[in-house]
Structure formats: structure tokens, C-alpha cells
Amino acid sequence: MTSISSAEATPSGRPLPAAGGAPTRFQPEIQGLRALAVLVVLLYHFWPDRLTGGYVGVDVFFVISGYLITAHLFKEAVKTGGVRLGQFWARRIRRLLPLSLLVLLLTAISAVLILPSTAWQATLRQIIASTLYVQNWILAADAVEYSKADERATAVQHFWTLSVEEQFYVLWPVLLALTLMFLAFRQRRSGAPGLERAQIRAAFLWVVGLLGAFSLLFSIYYTAAAPAQAYFVTPTRIWEFTLGAIAALVLGSRQFSGRGGNLLGWAGFLMIVGAAFFYTDTTPFPGWTALLPTVGTVLVLACGGREPMTGVHWWLSLRPATAIGDWSYAIYLWHWPVVIFSPYISDAARFWYVKVLLILGIIGLSALSTRFFESPIRRAKILLPTWRTMVAAGTGMVLVIVSGIAAVSVMQTSTADSTLTQDHPCYGYRALANPDECGDPFEGELGLWPSPAVVAEQYQEEAFPGCQADEDADGVPECWLGAEETESDGTIAVFGDSHATMWLPALDEIAQEQDKRLLVLTRSGCTPRGGEVDEDSSDCLRANAEIIDQVSADDGIDTVIVAASQMHGGLGGPSRDLGLDEGDSGLDDSARAMYEPIVAWLEADKEVVVFGEVPRMSNDEQEEETLPECVALNESDLSACHERLEDTRVGDRWLTRSAEVFADEENYHFVATEDLVCREDTCYAVLGGAITYSDNSHLARTFVQSTIPELTDRMEPALAGSS
Template sequence: MWIRRCVVEKTRRETQVSMTSTYSEEATASGRPLPAAAGAPTRFQPEIQGLRALAVLVVLLYHFWPERLTGGYVGVDVFFVISGYLITAHLFKEAVKTGGVRLGQFWGRRIRRLLPLSLLVLLLTAISAVFILPSTAWQATLRQIIASTLYVQNWILAADAVEYSKADERATAVQHFWTLSVEEQFYILWPVLLALTLLFLGLRQRRSGAPGLGHRQIRATFLWVVGLLGAGSLAFSIYYTAAAPAQAYFVTPTRIWEFTLGAVAALVLGSRQFTGRGGNVLGWIGFLMILGAAIFYTDATPFPGWTALLPTLGTVLVLACGGREPGTGIYWWLSLRPATAIGDWSYAIYLWHWPVVVFSPYISESARFWYVKVLLILGIIGLSALSTRFFETPIRRAKILLPTWRTMAAAGAGMVLVIVSGSVAVSAMQTNSADSALSEDHPCYGYRALANPEECGSPFEGDLGLWPSPAVVTQQYQEEAFPGCQADEDTPGVQECWLGAEESEAQGTVAVFGDSHATMWLPALDEIAQEQNKQLLVLTRSACTPRGGEVGGDSSECLRSNVEAIDELTTDQNVDTVVIAASQMHGEFGGPSSDLGLDAERYDLDDSALAMYEPIVRLLEAEKEVVVFGETPRMSNDEQSEETLPECVALNEGDLSACNERLEDTQVGDRWLTRSAEVFAEEENYHFVPTEDLVCREDTCYAVLGGAITYSDNSHLARTFVRSTIPELTSRMEPALAANS
């Protein structure tokens, strides 16, 4: 579906609903001009509202047509610079007037400006989600609603961006609140730093008998603090964007320097702007820098880092330079009423637009058509105008909230209301959708229905109902059955995990070697090992195909750990059986570390195949029983489909056959493990365990068997379904297990 943008590294900015809510009451169209103070903007600047309009429209178009305006995410950077400009100007004027920063009053104003509408959007989104979205999305949405309410959403997304189990998770309807989280964290950090610095300098002045801090001293202090903070943040942003791009996009330290650019502009320029012909040219250059980044940047652009300098410096140029000549002056264009009106509503437009983007395809398939998108955009603008006029503005101006303590109390109550309402809505709907008439103990549950058609009848259409629910099945993949038993892709060394029988009672060891598709079988292999009175040694690693190869200085941790694990398995006398399993989707590998003695021409084996066969060859040479699981079918592999199988089931409970797949469509990779059955057919200690027929019959692979949803995403079998295959897997592994009894 066209709305989704993931948080994993490879698509790190496609889910990045990237624009901030920055909008200062000191710069609204209805606001009064600020009192004069040297070194800070002293008048209303309507062009800033036009600049906001540019940023919000860039983001809006990016989210509705992500393949057309590929760099529209730079709208967030424009807003961060504006935020730093306006907020620093305000804090500087206050410091000149009072000698310090009144934190309570500052935060109170921010809360009255930002929280009412954001909490309203979160509340309505939480309630709407349980009626519009499939049950598989409820928990993720609730989790992010809570994070958004507490303004830590960006850190949640940063953590999810590198978590393998979250790789295919859809963008939630509140994912765009990450920008508000960054902004609010800046609003806490920046004034506190300034207040502490001014307090320290003021105390030092009094102790020395010198007069209080003057205007120039305060400005110099601000510039030193903002300069050091910005330089450190920019350096970290460049480093971290290269080292961990998925996380770097969201975390606050990589973004602070963008605020400080605006802060420096406010402190250095004050109320001055460069006008005239030269200034106007520079303003247009800044405008084109922003637009150029929006047009030419893509998901492959390392961001934020140094590439964010283009739109942010462009924003500074527009803030500092321009002309008001009709027709040619950039400030004239940015100050036109349509532009300033969009700017006035920009905060509301940002808040409302992303839930509409996420919800609309679930409401109607017509949402993908351009003319429907245009109507949705117009509706968003209309809704934003109304909510700004009749909700946000009255609350911001309400006299009853003017005391800071009342503002804080109202904010706390509103946050509690959103969290409790969202939790209750999700809990109530999950309770209503639960089906308790079925369990794993049912004789026709899961694979057992497929294995016993005479006793169970047709197992395919879910006649028994569904258990567990699609939402629970989705959680099975995201919450590990055996925490700590699968190493992360880049974790150094071999990570061991022991399951199965107790060491003191065990007679031999079965090892599991592979990627997450080997981990997927642990619920069954653990019980099989216990039944066979064997320990189960787990050596699995996410996104790491089991293979051998030559280790060099630039080798990945995956290859290094694989080679180390192979050495360990071949030499460990207690390991008698090794189970190998992997996804049918993998990258290209170099060849094996040595000649395997296989007939590559006869079996049409390339380097990747030989690398994957190296562990098999070495384990057979070490006289281990080698059990190779065939690759499982990959459901919904259409590149345009982002729907997981549990989600499909949740949306089609009345016709579960809509989620079935043709077998040939699920065979998408080289499937070297399945093809190994032919290559090693003559090897006595080699045992192949087919897996396709556990979920497929003839030409069809099924989404539901015997009331059990077969997959927890689109390629990993659901934990409950895997357990239903235990008797069958035991039978298929029997030759290998019996050899070491």
C-alpha cells in the first residue's frame, strides 16, 4: 500500500512522517508585534508563515505521493530551524529584560500552544483506530499513542528501527508525532541550559561586585552556549548518520543543531533582514535550496547528517534575506494571504494529515486515486482551519489556564485521559473479538486438521473459528518465544542458548544453526529435544544465512560468527545432530573457504549455493547427523503488498480464502536448502525435512488451518501453528534422532 514507510534502515525515512509542529504565538497572524529589544526580531514577520506553508505542503505532498516528491521529508528541518529562530528570540528578549529565563512561564506557554490540539488528535485517533484498522494494528498504535502523549515517540521509533522483529511493521497513525517529541525535548533542554548559564554568570558577577549582565554579555553567552551545542550536535549527526542511519533519523542529538542554526540567526541578525536586490536573490536561493532538497533527495540520501545543511541553510537564508517588491520579492509571495493562512493552520494540518493518510485506504480502495487524494488534502486543510479557529485558539487564550500550575494540571489530566481512553478502547475491542471456543489441545487444531481430513473434515476455511486472534499472532513474532536465543545481526562472536532437556539428564545434544527461520522452529524443536532427552543448542542469528566462506578484514559479523559456529559444531563431541534452516530470501555471497568436492556444473551451483553447502559438507565430514529443513513458503510476496498475513485474516474473516496464495507464487528465492536434497541424496547422514506441505496442499498455501493462523508475518510461521506440527516434525526427524539413540 502506498502509505507505508518503514523504520528499518533500508526504508528508514519512508515511515518518517517528518514535520514538526513548531508554531510560536509570537509569530501568528493575529499576534501583536513584540516589544523592541536589540538583537532579536521585534516585529511580526508574515513571511515566516509563508515559509511554514511551504514546509507543511512539502510534507503533505510527500506523504500522499512519496514516489513523486522523494525528499519531502526535509520539511521537518525547515520547521526545526524556524523553531530555534523564534524560541531563541523570545528567550533572549526575556533574558535582557529580567536577567534570567522563567522556565515555568515558558513551558506554560508552550503547553497551552501545543498540547490541546495534539491531545485531541491522539484521543480521536485512538478511538478511530479500533473501528478502522485491523486488530493486528491496535497494540502497535496504542503503544505509540502512549509514547506520543509522553513525548518520547522519537526514541521508540529509533529503537524499533534496528529491531529485527519490527522490520515489517506498518507505520502507525500517530508515527508523525516523533517530530513533536524532538521539539518538546528541545524546549526542555534549551531554556534549562540558558537559565543555568545565566544563573552561574549572575552569581559570579555579584560575588565580584560587578554590575549585572548587560545586553552584549547576554547575547555573547547565548551565542557561546548555542554554538557549542550546535557544533557538537552537528558533528554527532554526521557521525551517527553514517554509523546508524536508521536510528540517527529519529534521535534528538542528531537534530539539535538544526534548532541552533535558527537560534544563531535570531541572535546575530536580530530585527535586521537583508533586503534590496542582493538580499532578494539570496532569499530566492534559500527557497530553491529547500525545494531542491525536497525534489532531489531520496530514501538513499544519508540524512540528517551533512546533507541536512542544504534545506536548513536555505531556511536561514529565507529568514534573513528577501524582498517585498510585488511580483519579484520572495517576502511578497510568502506574505500573501493564501500562504500565511496555510502557515497559520500548519500545526493542525500536520497533526491531522497523517491519520488521514493511514486510515483512508482501510475505508475505501479509492483512496489510491489522485483525485481522491486531492479531495482528502482539501478536507485536511478545512478541518485544520476549523480546529485552529474553534479549538486551539480559544484554549490557548483561556484566562482560566493562564496560571502556570493550572496549565500543568490540565496538561497532566489531558495526557491521562488520552492514555486511559486508548487503553480501554483497545482492551474492550480485543475482548469482544476473542474466540475462546478453540485451543491448541483441539484434535483438529492447526496442522492436525490437514493431517487428518477424514476425522476433521475440511481444514481450510476456518470452520472452527480462529484462535488465537490475528493481533495475538502478530505479537508472537515481535515478542520472542525464547528471549536471548537469537543473536542480533551485528553482535560479535557466537551467542549460545540452551533449551531442551536438563544437562544432567541429557543424552547428547541437538544443535540449531541458521537465521530467524531456524529460530522460528524452536517451539517445536524444544519439545522434541525434551522428548528425546537431549539438550538443544541454539546458534541462530537474525538476517544471517547459515553459510561458510573465507574470513577477511572486512567480513561481516554474520560470516565471522558462522565460521566460528561451524568450527564449534564440528569439533564438539556432545553434538550429534545439527538442524539447519534459513529463509529462501538472502543476499549474494562469496564462495566457500575451500573446495567442497561438489559437482557445481551438474547441479548448477553458484558461489552462494556453495557457501551455503559448506556447513553441510563439513558437518557430514565430522560424522554429524545433518537435518536440513526446506524453506517455508513466502506469503504475500507482491512488492506492492505490505499487508501481513495476520492483517489479511483480520480484514477478511468472512472469507479467509482471500488470504491464501498459489504455491508457485510463494517460491521466490533460490531455495538452495530445498535443492540440497538432490545434491546430498547419497549421503547417509544427511536428512531432508520438507516444510511446504505443512501449510500447502497441491497448488494452494493456506492462511488458516484448523482455526490456526499459519504465519505471524509473511514468512515466519506462527508459534501456535509450529507447535501443532510437533508430531509430524518428530516423525520426519526420526531417522536422524534414532541414529544417535
């Protein structure tokens, strides 16, 4: 294996650069490497079940960016002794912003024409975040927010990678400029002559190496501790850029050639491809597992031969590869909106041959937009002054944001239905309860209120912020609703997961009508259950144990409401013998764990109200489409969004079955919920102009409020017993 200058390996006849210098010429294999990166991302997004690890193409781009940008900054530092930040950023803006802003602008307009209204606000929010290059932080925040954890991807979600890169482009030159300033200050203090190349390279390597090491360690830690956030946040990705930076500083224009170097280059290539094929969505990423594709990228950058047929760099330098590399930025920008929009345009988008046609169209569009839009603007002399570039960038960003807001606002106004309100006597459940007065509650002519978009937001925007504890919150956070303490006559406690929180808009009003305080003890993703608590117990179980004891001992709490989802994981058994009848021996550990709070509060002479589990819509197909989205797409035929009752019963439904177990308990009260949205064998998407669900399992806030009179009647025995 020999080390040669990359310039020597070309027929250009250029002289060899100084050892360890920055790359001094165009390296075509880098374009081929970009082509590999964008193709694995492209194929992954069209066939995620086939190329399960195609997301590693993003990491290849990060390493290449670190390599090229650091090489450029090092060359400038050696030549001028500093880094011209304004000029650097202006070049990056002219290269990246024009096409990205065009894609964002067209996506904003297309979204309101193609997507259901339920997707408009989320898309607009992420378009704004993408325009400001903070998309990765928005996605990181959403990834741990319970109401948004399962939110469908928007047409601009892929801009998170560009946000990471732009943040790197802002911070990296500043860091290196500060390093140069420190070196220059130290030189002047010592009276030494100007900075030498070796001094600059050594200083840069120390800074890059330390930053990369800390970032890698943090990435490994944070990927294990908070994988959803770790995937998006910038600190877990910095080390990938520094790998490329170290390669640029150590090798410069030199590459390892010969048989050994070519084998290493092919090994790096196979490391990237292997990760793309064998990694999956369950692979912890981007921690230590990201070393495989990123180190592979460094090997391809540093090693390879150009011999026809056998040289890895020969293959990566072929015109088809370099052409795809030239268009790779545009391909990345255009492909994801096509992936998101195409299923809404035609059901045929799921067929492989249609996907192939779409990919070819994306490549063609990318070639044209690169040739006739991106390149001319990048080279436009009118933008060469730095200040003009900055003004143009700011103007373009404002244009995109304003256009997106205007498009969504106009479309929402045009689709709003102001003829129906929540006070209508046949609104929501009231249409089902009063067929003589309201007629057919399913196919009435009331229209829809609120719109599907507003209903979808109800789940994401809590009716009572802070009343539901996070799954990993410490202790037992309390939230008080209902009547004022000075005017109250007793307390009702609400215990459960988000399906208990779902009922708060109704329970709050009921509590006020009954002059009761409402103590909310709900926790997202936490099944209301008991169990043995030890040092390995979850925060959920620890909090539940505290709640059981706290409510049992509080004489001021006379009524407890328990509600939960049908879906829960396997639960351990209860912490004690519940004394249930032998006839109930068929109950498993999960059932007994869920019945432990009920038994404890019955023993404490509380009125215990158990809400049955609500139907779960669209669960049989495990669709991503939510019920409001289905309604938005099928307003002319709402029956397309109805479900068979038997298909909505998907879990053990132990709360519903508790009605039999505790039938003889005087203080036990069961409140059925299925018949609030279902009749006979059908569960309905819309009743009395009200969309019934805000997703597929949580009832919409406005629909819940329409059930208040009915819930009051069903809870009356418990409320009377607590008076």
C-alpha cells in the first residue's frame, strides 16, 4: 500500500501539493460517494422494509461535509492566517439556500392542495422550522412529547439533516477562527514569527479531536438514555463531521493507493452498504453503531484505486455516479415530498413500478433544478457581495414563511363551517340520544364542527396543560379542577392514563355542577394498576403505589374514577392477595394488578367509578391514518371511516370486564362507553356533526363535552352515594 497525492492519480498533470496540505483539486470519487449516500436514502424511503438501514446515507453526507469544509478552512487559514466568516457563510448560503427555499415554498403550496386539512398545521410548523434551520430540534422535542410521538411525518421532515449541517456550518468556522486568534495572540506574546502550517494543523487537530471525542461519548450515552431525541440533536452528530475533518487535516490531498489501499477502500464501501442492508429502525443509532458507516466513509475518502474495473475510486468516478453526486443535494430535497404526497394523489403509488417511475422523475427534476436554478443563482455576480447574499437569504426565508402561513390560512378559512356550533341541540352524542328530535345522527346535514384539522390538534393541545404527568415524572404531581376549594363539598379523584385525561373536559364540568373538587392523578402511558414495588420498578408503578395509598388514606376523597386504554403491556401481579372469589380464578396477573386499586378503594369505603374502555378505531390494519384525517379525505362519504364494533375491541378490556367481577360490591359503579360512539355493530366517525375521535383511540374534546348530560346520569348513583 502506497501513499500518493490525489492530484497525482489524475491525468491533469498538476503538481503534487505539499504534504499534509488541504485537497487542492476536485476529487470525482467524492461525487460518487455522494451518489451512494443519496441512493441508499432514496431507496430506504421508498422501500423501508427492504433497505432497512438506508438512513445511514445521511451519516455519509455528514462525514463528507466535515472533510470538505475543514479542508477549505484549513487552506484559507494557512494562506491568510484567519477565516473570513462572512465570505464563508455567503458561499454556503448561495450554495444551499436557493433550492431549499424553492422546495419549501412549493411544498407549502402543494400541501394545502394535496394533503388533508389535518396535516396542514403540522406541515406549516415544520416548514417554518426548516426555513430557520432548527427542524432537528423541533423533531427532537416532538419525539418525547406524548401527544406527538406518533405524529405522521410531514413533507419536510427530511430537512432535519440540513438543519444539523447548517448549524455545523455556523459553529465550525467560528470555533476554528477563535483557535487561530488564540494562536496568533500567543505568537505575539512570545515574539515568534507568523503561524506555520504545522502549528495550525496541530491546533486544529487538537480542537477537532477533543470535540469529536466528547461528541462521540455523548452520542453513545444519549442514544442509550434517550434514543428518540438522540437521533436528531446536533451534539450526537458532531463527531461524524469531525471524522471527516480529521481525515482532511491528517491526509490532505494524499490517499492510500495500491492493492492494500484499494482493498481498504472497498472495505469502507462495503461497511456503508452493509449498514444500509443490515441496520434496522431498532438499531441504537447514532451511538457507537454509527461508526460502521462513518469510518467506512473515511476509508473510501482516504483509500482506493483508480484501476479500471477493480479500483473503487474508478467506479465512483464514472460519469453516472458523479452525475448523481452532482444532483444529490437536489435529489435529497425533492424526494421526500414526493414520498409523502404520492399516496394521496393515487393509490397506485404503492406499486413497485410506480415507485421506480417516481424515482426516475425525481432524478430528472433534480438534474433540471440543479442546472437551471441552483447553479445560475450560485454563480450570479449580483449576489457576490456578502451583504447582498445575506439580504437575499433573509428575503427568501421571509417569503417562504409568509407564503406558508397565507396558504394555510386561506384554505382553512375556505373550508370552515360556521353554521354548526357545540350548543346545537343535536350536536355530537345528543344526536344519538335524541333520534326522534334529531333524525338520523350518522348521515345528517349538519356539516362538521370543528373541522378535522382542529379536532386533530385537540389531542396535541391539552385541554388542561400540566394536568397529565409525563410517564417518567417523579412522584405524584397533582392537578386540581372542578369547584373552588372554599365552595366544594368533597373531592372526586381521577386515576389512569391518557384515556382518563381524555374525559377531563366533561368531568371538570360535572364536578363543578356537583360542587366537587376534581383531583387529577393521571400519567401518560401509565396503566392504572398496582403491583410489588422494588428498586427496579418503573416510575409509573412507583407513582401508582403512592396514589393508591394516598387516596385510600384521604377522607376528603369520596369518589374515585378509573379509566384506561385497552392497550397495555404485560403487567406483573398485584402486591397482595385481593380476596377475589374462586370463580374469578381465570383472571391473569394483568387483570389482578389492574383490580388492586379498585379493591383498595372499595375497602377504604370510596365510591369507585370504572369507565369502560373506548373503542379503538382503525386498529385492525394498524394504519397511520387517524380518524380526523380519514374524515378530511372522505367528507362526501363518511361511512368509509366507520368501523365494525368487533374490530375495535383489541385488548383484554379488563376494566370493562370488572363489571362482572365487582357486580356485588355496593360502592362499585361501571360506566359503559362503547355505546357513546357505537350502535349495534358499527362505531361511527361522526355523530351529530362532531368528529368522535381526535386520533384513533382518544375521543375528541368537543365530542366528550357533548356527552356531559349522559355521563352525569350514568355517574349519578356514585355521586349520590358520596353526598
